[in-house]
Amino acid sequence: MRNTRIRRAAAVAGATVAALVAWTFMHVVGDIDLAVNSGGSVTHVTGWAVAATAILVGLAGWALLALLERYTTRPRPIWIGIAVAVFLISLLGPLGGVSAAAVGSLVALHAVVAAALIAGLSRT
Numbered sequence: 001m002r003n004t005r006i007r008r009a010a011a012v013a014g015a016t017v018a019a020l021v022a023w024t025f026m027h028v029v030g031d032i033d034l035a036v037n038s039g040g041s042v043t044h045v046t047g048w049a050v051a052a053t054a055i056l057v058g059l060a061g062w063a064l065l066a067l068l069e070r071y072t073t074r075p076r077p078i079w080i081g082i083a084v085a086v087f088l089i090s091l092l093g094p095l096g097g098v099s100a101a102a103v104g105s106l107v108a109l110h111a112v113v114a115a116a117l118i119a120g121l122s123r124t
Contacts, residue, residue: 007120008062008120008121011119011121011123012058012059014120015058016055018116019050019051019109019112020051026105032101033099033101033102034106034109038096053113064082065079065122076122079121083117083122084114087110087114090110091107093106094106094109
């Protein structure tokens, strides 16, 4: 059980680090304004927001997987299906990007976090 917790924590941490590396590359190296139009105002996506979101989503995914393991007979296929559905729904957010580069970059950030979490948590 302790080994599983360590692996799952590493998966969440890995997804967070991957997201921050991608954000840094896009924002600093690529000089892309990572911003979305939200309710008439522009919200800039910061590194803190990227890290906090990756951690929160990772912990939520971990909790859901733990619940499914406790109460279902086939937790991983169910969890993977839900995780993919959540990822696809999450792609609606980047569509409000202020430019095509912002939309593409934000979609890529979502994909990085989803790939890292789905691969990392489903193997634990």
